[in-house]
Amino acid sequence: MTTCTECGADVTLHDDAEVGEIVDCATCGTELEVTDVSPPVLARAPELAEDWGE
Amino acid sequence: MQVGILYSRIRKDEKLLLDELRERGHDVTKVDVRDHGFGLDDTDAPLADCDVVVDRCLATSRSVYLTRFCESYDIRGSEVTAGSSDERSESGGVPVVNSAETAAVCADKAKTSLALADAGVPTPDTTVAFTTDSALDAIESYGYPCVLKPVVGSWGRLMAKIESKSAAEAILEHKATLGHYEHSVFYVQEFVPKPDRDIRVVAVDGEPVAAMTRSGDHWLTNAAKGSETAAFGIDDEVADLVAAASDAVGGGLLGIDLMETGDGYTVHEVNHTVEFKALDEATDVDVPAAVADWLETKAATQVEVTA
Numbered sequence: 357m358t359t360c361t362e363c364g365a366d367v368t369l370h371d372d373a374e375v376g377e378i379v380d381c382a383t384c385g386t387e388l389e390v391t392d393v394s395p396p397v398l399a400r401a402p403e404l405a406e407d408w409g410e
Numbered sequence: 411m412q413v414g415i416l417y418s419r420i421r422k423d424e425k426l427l428l429d430e431l432r433e434r435g436h437d438v439t440k441v442d443v444r445d446h447g448f449g450l451d452d453t454d455a456p457l458a459d460c461d462v463v464v465d466r467c468l469a470t471s472r473s474v475y476l477t478r479f480c481e482s483y484d485i486r487g488s489e490v491t492a493g494s495s496d497e498r499s500e501s502g503g504v505p506v507v508n509s510a511e512t513a514a515v516c517a518d519k520a521k522t523s524l525a526l527a528d529a530g531v532p533t534p535d536t537t538v539a540f541t542t543d544s545a546l547d548a549i550e551s552y553g554y555p556c557v558l559k560p561v562v563g564s565w566g567r568l569m570a571k572i573e574s575k576s577a578a579e580a581i582l583e584h585k586a587t588l589g590h591y592e593h594s595v596f597y598v599q600e601f602v603p604k605p606d607r608d609i610r611v612v613a614v615d616g617e618p619v620a621a622m623t624r625s626g627d628h629w630l631t632n633a634a635k636g637s638e639t640a641a642f643g644i645d646d647e648v649a650d651l652v653a654a655a656s657d658a659v660g661g662g663l664l665g666i667d668l669m670e671t672g673d674g675y676t677v678h679e680v681n682h683t684v685e686f687k688a689l690d691e692a693t694d695v696d697v698p699a700a701v702a703d704w705l706e707t708k709a710a711t712q713v714e715v716t717a
Contacts, residue, residue, distance in 0.1 A: 374428065376420035376442060389419075402418075406590060407470035407517075407562050 358396040362386040369396050411709045412437045414460035414504075416476055418444050419468045422687040427466075430698040431705075443472055448479040457483075461709040463506045466683060470517045470562060473683055477513045480506035507708055508662030508682045515659040516682035519561045519597055522659060529658035531651060532676045534669075535600040542582040545596035549578045557599040558582075562592050566632040571601065602676060604669040607631055609642055611666045612686050612697060614704040616656035618644050620695035622688065639692040648675060655680055663701060 365383035377390045387401035446455035467473045515521045526533040539545040558570040585593040607625040626637035665684030668675045690697040
């Protein structure tokens with residue numbers, strides 16, 4: 357369990373969460389990036405860029 | 411083997427690959443490329459011990475530059491006879507997949523079109539123009555509808571199916587005025603009246619792993635647009651086209667997109683950091699396992715080359 361950096365709501369990560377993975381805050385909808393897993397730390401995810409994706 | 415994964419976002423595709431590699435007992439070094447610098451002679455990224463480095467950068471710009479830097483370190487390393495990771499560490503050798511050549515070609519739709527055409531692979535008729543006037547001339551020559559795409563872009567974004575001259579004029583003005591400089595390279599393409607689907611084939615060095623159709627009512631049928639996916643049986647014609655398209659762009663782990671024209675196929679896109687989660691779900695093929703098999707082969711080949 358950790359905390360959304362935007363709204364402060366509790367966010368529960370899956371057991372297999374990876375650093376670099378993106379999760380959504382169920383409360384405010386913000387995209388959050390997992391920056392550490394032990395203990396879990398979240399940061400606001402980078403914005404989608406024009407050249408992202410395949 | 412020691413596998414380096416260059417990334418800046420872990421998608422489900424990367425998680426599938428990480429799980430597969432770890433289950434096989436391989437050591438995985440995740441390298442968040444945002445945290446490192448890549449110098450002319452070396453990098454602080456922990457790549458030197460890797461038997462193979464996999465570029466999984468979401469951002470095309472990062473793929474294009476990082477693969478080039480990794481290969482430059484590899485060139486220096488090739489001067490040293492290196493059969494083990496430790497020896498390659500001393501020499502700095504870093505084999506990277508996909509290659510810088512493949513990334514550079516696939517990152518740019520104009521380069522991809524040229525490569526496919528040069529190789530004789532059927533691909534939609536395309537014209538590149540550099541002013542709104544010449545782009546409008548190209549559009550008028552194709553007639554309506556036709557297609558305008560960014561040379562760099564993905565997930566079906568900023569693609570325009572142009573139905574009229576007035577729409578063409580508006581879109582061209584918007585692109586020239588509001589877009590990134592790359593949007594002043596106008597990539598105009600004939601509209602291919604495909605059925606309500608296209609075909610995605612994932613291949614490793616031209617050998618198909620699996621294929622699926624992507625269907626939808628919209629003219630864009632990218633999986634990222636929410637299209638329905640279904641397994642597609644690869645026939646000899648598709649296999650031959652996939653092999654030729656892969657060779658044309660430099661090979662590697664690729665997602666090759668084809669459209670059915672009624673009397674054959676046309677290859678409209680080749681993706682070099684291919685997302686495969688949708689294909690993995692749509693088919694019985696274990697796609698991450700096939701990718702891991704291929705990486706093991708690449709790493710083994712590298713050892714043979716440098717031994």
